[in-house]
Amino acid sequence: MTESQTLSVDEILAVLRAVGEATRLRLIALLAESELTVKDATAILGQSQPRVSRHLKLLTEAGVILRFPEGAWVYYRLSDGPRGALARDLVQRMAGEDQVLAADKERFGALRRQKAEEAASYFARRAKTWDKERSLHAADAEVEAAILRAIGDRPFQSFLDLGTGTGRMLELLSDHYVSGLGIDASHEMLAVARANLAKNGLSRAQVRHGDICALNVPPRSFDLVAIHQVLHFMDDPQRALAEAARALRPGGRLLIVDLAPHALEFLREAHAHRRLGFSHGQMQRWLDGLELDMQAVTDLPPPSDTDTKLTVTLWLAKDRRVATDFPIADSNREVA
Template identity: 30%
Template sequence: MNQLSDCLRLLADDNRLRILHLLEHEPLTVAELQDILQLSQSSVSSHLGKLKRAGFLYDVAEGSAHRYRLREDIGEPARACWLAVRQLSGSNPAIADDRRRLAELRSATRASWVERVAGHLHREYAPGRTWEALGHAFLAALDLGDCLDVGAGDGAMMELLLGSCRSLTCVDPAAAMVAAGKRRIAEGKLQGAEFIQASAEDMQLAPQRFDSVLFLQSLQYIADPQAALARALELLRPKGRLICLTLSSHDYPEAERYGHRHPGFQRQQLLDWVQGRGQARCLTLAPEAKPPRFTPLLLTVTC
């Protein structure tokens, strides 16, 4: 009986009811609730505290703010009280006004974010705009034809690449990597992929067999990277493409932990190695965000 009367007393307050109706619509911070309800911060916080202690809400930290959400598992009798009061108060004009102000707040936030990031959107976080997602999007538009992946490791990229290839030949000298790659093919029932154990400098494959050759962060592992690039170019058909992602030269000892043989490469060094073999470009890409901030290099050659 005590619990029931406590609950009814808690819900017999217009502002707390307005808060519950708003949070049922979407999770909100104290500042957002203040804006919509036109109440002081202490008043909003006090109402939220009471509702939280009674088990109606929970909050999640978001930077320096907290976002409040209605619990899906409100216990009894609180749930039954809320459902009854919600129905009785749903047509109250104050509730509709709050919803309208929430919509206005959202539209102002959207507009101000768009205006704020104009000109430096590339540096800003935008939900879902991950490099992996962009990679998938660009690969969907790419035709790699018969593709050779040199230093393919255990084939972690295989499933991503297969959607854009007619066939995929993965080469790696490490027996453990090749065994893991073959398991990946068998377990995923991947069609059109094969693994070959070989070194890049010594790939026993027919010349001009491939439309594309990839080196995805493998060049820095290869004992003779110049010979590996030369061999790869011999395996390309006319108009074929070599795409090599590696690292820019650095002096970070951390690279040894990953088994690198070379501390990255100079842009010009890579261009010199492939000179006369087609149209070559080498781009220095943005450094990693994480220290020591390795910087990727992208070499492309079109035969």
């Protein structure tokens, strides 16, 4: 353990004083599961917003948690350093059968399900016009050209598209992979995707219903995993990134396409956005934590004649494990 990973006696005592209160212990137990807003924490704990905010402030001042303002919302999560590690250790030592913590976890699960249902309802309403809504930012043709430049011309065996939507990424990269799989939680989206794949004769690709935060695919199975314009709909993007990393073969690549930070609050209500974009630094930290090396970052600003001010960013990362050569199979082979 390096010096930067250790704490002095005074620092340890400061952390213990910060978490040494019932509500704050409940908060770090929740934050060990996922990031939260004050609104989320208030709903789960059944306490007033000022009271919850005060406890979060004390934990932040002690360096136990981090605060990330995002438009009108603020997200909190456990810190990445030794103070956060100490808090996680305390959470792991809490009795799993504790009634208060169990009730908090149950309410947290219900809140997550509610948000997932809201997003699914939105996707169901928007399935047929989803591609059109992407015109709020840089032109699709420009984004797709940047994607093709980023992945290069070399063919690869297997491609996984998380949050496949209308299946556009499966179409775009069809000349590069031997077998393609798209995962999406919306049956309506999958119906559109299947129709599009059939129309374009893409028998080497298929789509499947599933949760991109709990993938039902073998680990280390895909040479390229893409998450295209999905993360900003999620309360916990790190979970999807972790699942994507788990699905990568050694030396495989992860392509993320999403929005840069912006201040268009109306997208929360009108388009079910949970996050107002992602910074280069935030994405770098997440990928470092998953042992993925950043290979390229590309920003695509909006057209000069638009007032939406939405920039699209492409991040390309590579698994640090040593790659193994995988033979390229017959390109006419269908996916099993």
